[in-house]
Amino acid sequence: MLKLGLLLLLVPILTLMGVYFWELGSVRECALIQGGHWDYLEGVCRGTPQPFVPWVERQPWLVNGGMLLSVAGMAISLLGLFTKRR
Numbered sequence: 001m002l003k004l005g006l007l008l009l010l011v012p013i014l015t016l017m018g019v020y021f022w023e024l025g026s027v028r029e030c031a032l033i034q035g036g037h038w039d040y041l042e043g044v045c046r047g048t049p050q051p052f053v054p055w056v057e058r059q060p061w062l063v064n065g066g067m068l069l070s071v072a073g074m075a076i077s078l079l080g081l082f083t084k085r086r
Contacts, residue, residue, distance in 0.1 A: 001079060005073045006073065012069040037050045040053040
């Protein structure tokens with residue numbers, strides 16, 4: 001039970017960080033190398049300034065689901081630590 005809990009605790013967080021930094025790399029490439037402005041809704045580099053749209057508004061299921069899985073993993077981990085082994 002402890003292994004499952006730790007897996008549920010860590011995998012969603014690492015996945016969210018990976019997806020976030022993947023997008024951040026694209027945003028930085030657009031701004032620094034191409035000299036453009038990142039369109040957060042379309043995910044492309046544009047020549048005109050674009051409004052910032054938070055990640056939680058663009059990917060609510062990914063963000064909220066990942067956090068929910070992490071909290072469930074923490075609860076399962078705590079349950080696994082406090083139960084007696086046979």
